[in-house]
Amino acid sequence: MKVAFTSDNIAGASDAVFHAMMEAAQGDAMPYGHDEGTEQVTHMLSELFECDLAVFLVSTGTAANVLSISALTPPWGSVLCHSESHLLNDESTAPEFYAGGARFVGVRGADAKIDPVQLKKVINQKVGDVHSCQASAVSVSQVTEVGSVYSLPELRAITDVAKAAGLPVHMDGARFTNALVALDCSPAEMTWKAGVDVVSFGATKNGVMAAEAIVVFKHSLESKGIDSERVVQELGFRRKRGGHLHSKMRLLSAQMVAYLTDDLWLNNANHANTMMSMLQDGLKDIPDVMIDTPAQANMLFCRMPLAMIDFLQKEGFGFYTGRWEEGVIRLVTSFRTPKEGVDAFINATRRFSAISD
Amino acid sequence: MKVAFTSDNIAGASDAVFHAMMEAAQGDAMPYGHDEGTEQVTHMLSELFECDLAVFLVSTGTAANVLSISALTPPWGSVLCHSESHLLNDESTAPEFYAGGARFVGVRGADAKIDPVQLKKVINQKVGDVHSCQASAVSVSQVTEVGSVYSLPELRAITDVAKAAGLPVHMDGARFTNALVALDCSPAEMTWKAGVDVVSFGATKNGVMAAEAIVVFKHSLESKGIDSERVVQELGFRRKRGGHLHSKMRLLSAQMVAYLTDDLWLNNANHANTMMSMLQDGLKDIPDVMIDTPAQANMLFCRMPLAMIDFLQKEGFGFYTGRWEEGVIRLVTSFRTPKEGVDAFINATRRFSAISD
């Protein structure tokens, strides 16, 4: 059996999500979020995150990220994120566009995690100098772009640096649930309790059609002296002027409700992570295969001989390669990745390795 | 029976659309539009419009409009649209945002249709003067914001003025099919054959979940000396940086395919228009009710005494009022408006009129 590990966005969406949309589509409902389903989403996320929050639904992860950040930085600010972050590498210049021409500055650190020492150094540069862009916000990716997951202490180390400088912290949670499952902690623990103020709570990669929630933790912002009401109000206007306010909002809301119902979100992420765990376990002992960053969630970067890559592609397996250093491939599992596919990939790799030795 | 004429965006979406999405969601597909369904949409629209074209799917009408225009104007240009257009009244400052701070200038004209004489006057102002914004594009709304429909000669009168000045013409077709059905012409006749270069081909208001197609008529642009390849290439980059490139694009495409299959689009619009026609016929002879602009598609503005408005609202009918001059109400029918609801509204109005005389 053949399978694709190309990305978690190649999988479709859970049937439950479409059923929920179809049901929500019956009858009339007020547009632009003035419907009951949208209210319900806020309610569900408040319970989930155990706090008072504001929610803005949008249909792409890029929109969630750049809208979030646009409300946290002035145009002369610099937003600090990892050099390998999605923001800096995969969203064109959407960040600059939405942030009115603010600068996005890459900070280094192992395993695509921001190094708090480097972060502090950058933050303290030329504060107040009109000639220099002013550190204005920090954005972390959880899961990171290489598949690692910040531990809670690692998150805290970064958010402490930000807090000392009064800077808001955004989390790109395109794979939020995969990280959550990996850490086995609560959503509150991985966000506002760890110093995160705004999160892009992603659902699209984990089984819905197209729905992401910008979640604003009001008290968290206030604790830094940031006016949370301004942020919330801005996001309302910014979402509209970005063209991201859906008229039939209830159909985004329905996706999110379905996602959070009956543990669909957790089950989907659990499956993806489990499949990756099996995949990694199977690959790590195969000669010629070298794990780059140990996968903690559902993404793995590893290296293998070019001949092995060719072989696997010819066998019909899907994955990205050729985008990084020679011999690097990326494997991503999803809520739908079949166990048989994982086994097949491991077996094929092992087989080629045995032959070529 | 009670019914809402609030807007065509309060209706949900046709079941066929959800079924098509659910089916498309099975199995894997490459993301970001590199899937077969998206290719099929381009093919279907090419046949529909009888020409070579490029298609960019997005999920909101505002996105379709402002992205389209952003590729047609420089930041020092002025985009000419009707003073009552959606662009100038209902999209926040999305137009300026996407067009890099270009200006959107309202041109007047009866029934929310641009007056070609006024248009010409504005276009010819201070050409080449760096102190003045330079007329750079024209945008027409078909159906207009007051429910009127440009006839083909009316369209041509405007596009001729634009063409004489070398300006591209965009059509906001949020209610494209409602206009098409009203004019009983072909899509080609209502667009490029009438001098329109780019259209926001709306589907959301007419029965899909959230899908709009930016359609670029390449030859039409070229005939004005505008490099269509540049426009098409720009739109690819602009859609991404606007955060409007869906990863699971096939689920937008599936909506559009379903919409264009088995005449769903035409049937939906036909129903909405027919309901409006009945509604208007019923209302026009009622004393105290004054039709503002005769409805040609599925939207009607009329005036009635405040007491009548109160009565109808208390009876449970939904519609917008209080946004325009006193006594003005807006009625919109949709693909799902029940005939019984139309009758009920007419009867209630007539009843109140009879009593109050």
Added chain:
Amino acid sequence: MKVAFTSDNIAGASDAVFHAMMEAAQGDAMPYGHDEGTEQVTHMLSELFECDLAVFLVSTGTAANVLSISALTPPWGSVLCHSESHLLNDESTAPEFYAGGARFVGVRGADAKIDPVQLKKVINQKVGDVHSCQASAVSVSQVTEVGSVYSLPELRAITDVAKAAGLPVHMDGARFTNALVALDCSPAEMTWKAGVDVVSFGATKNGVMAAEAIVVFKHSLESKGIDSERVVQELGFRRKRGGHLHSKMRLLSAQMVAYLTDDLWLNNANHANTMMSMLQDGLKDIPDVMIDTPAQANMLFCRMPLAMIDFLQKEGFGFYTGRWEEGVIRLVTSFRTPKEGVDAFINATRRFSAISD
């Protein structure tokens, strides 16, 4: 003798200004405004305006206007100014550019003065509605674009409307001193005492080389609940990112100091206004010449037969025509307009009128 009434920007600059610059240029001084001369400008303007204020020097009037406003409006706001204002007609799309894509909305009113009733109407539209741009600031031109001058009560009528809505008021004072002399009031009376919060205090048109001061009245902003410290801080960053922070700031400051010393500013404006007064007096009784708006400062719009216009141009007089309705000409006097030139123009006009009758 022949003379040009084309604009007050065709005159050079007072010799005193160059002498002051040359003197200031001797020796070293810290750049970017950290010099004594710049401090002195703030001190002089504080005394002049009789209040605590912040000053930002720039070298063009457009920069002064658009920077001022950019600190007063969010990108989804609408800035209300007269339809015939310089902002809307002569600064390309600089307003939108600096204001991050906010909208500039023209309000009508006689003599290029905003009608407070119209203003109120526009301000109260769709407040809080994310689909509509939100009235965010008001800008008045003093002198207006047609040469009229707001009386203090007229100013107050507008600023009262703004204050009731909590909106900041900017004054485009490109011809500030000409208006001041016309009203014979104090700078404080014409600005913050009349409800103006930020003024573009122009000097270039009145005898300096290139220097304009953005003056922020802190208490005035605070009285509206606007954080003046934020505005002042923003202007520092915004001036730099606009490329308008001069390294050799002392040479802008020296111009402003010279301008405000020994009544140069008042004398220059007095001369220009007096010349205009004589010009108007001479023209108003000539048959065939019709005054459009009575000149109160140094600018006059009038109408005359095309043959008369031709004659005057052939005689060597300079002025703009052909930009407005047929037969309209604009006459502007400056700090250097010679009395003989005014007489010559009147005589030539009278002569032609006599002949052609």
Added chain:
Amino acid sequence: MKVAFTSDNIAGASDAVFHAMMEAAQGDAMPYGHDEGTEQVTHMLSELFECDLAVFLVSTGTAANVLSISALTPPWGSVLCHSESHLLNDESTAPEFYAGGARFVGVRGADAKIDPVQLKKVINQKVGDVHSCQASAVSVSQVTEVGSVYSLPELRAITDVAKAAGLPVHMDGARFTNALVALDCSPAEMTWKAGVDVVSFGATKNGVMAAEAIVVFKHSLESKGIDSERVVQELGFRRKRGGHLHSKMRLLSAQMVAYLTDDLWLNNANHANTMMSMLQDGLKDIPDVMIDTPAQANMLFCRMPLAMIDFLQKEGFGFYTGRWEEGVIRLVTSFRTPKEGVDAFINATRRFSAISD
């Protein structure tokens, strides 16, 4: 005798410049560059650069840089410059602002010169991928931010990489003449003959009040398939909408004419470079003083013990320190730096070194 080596912008301006302005200010002249002096500047620069070119005068170096680049990149492009360039470190987010939110990407290389190998690598990343910003222009600084000067072959190595990819090359020539004198070549050789398409030809740091010329080499752009007419036309509009079009343009032009007359520009730069050469010669053999990058023009970075820095500051010498690594100081000479000041600095340094050993 004490002297400041803080920057070349702390010196005033040559008297000849003020005399020229004062003379130009007599009489009337058409505004906004429609005067003879401005025409003369274009003529003089054409002769100087030995080619057909377009000139846009502005009053700050930041404006010259960011306007130049804004006409060379789309908003989704990335402009490649050195990590230590002025663009990325000293112009706030003016680059992003003017370039509509394009990204400015730092490329590394020794002595603040772009490494052509690194440049090529960055240029070839993800070409055509809508998710990634697209390399769109290259900007080099001549003199660099650390005082080094690209040799002609070094320039060519970079521009060859750019040309192979069809990318335009901009030169930040804030210290153009200092570099020219250092290389002892012609202006043409250091620009278009070396593959540079647009240059910010700086004069302010070298003895004028505030004047910089954006110089566009039309044939150079055309040779890369870039429409030079579009670039030139855009710059006209962009300068105005940036608020950088001076009404009394003749007073910028007069500065530039004076600068280019009687070798003032060359003499000023020669003096500054000679003073630096003497300063460097004096310092290089002093124990405890370490030259960072050998100065080729008028700027030197060196390291010394903190006690020595303290001593020199207490002695009254001016220079920047504390902005870079500990112990690093920056010394800049200008057209006015006195030889006695250079000697005094060397002697004080030597004296302290002798004592402290």
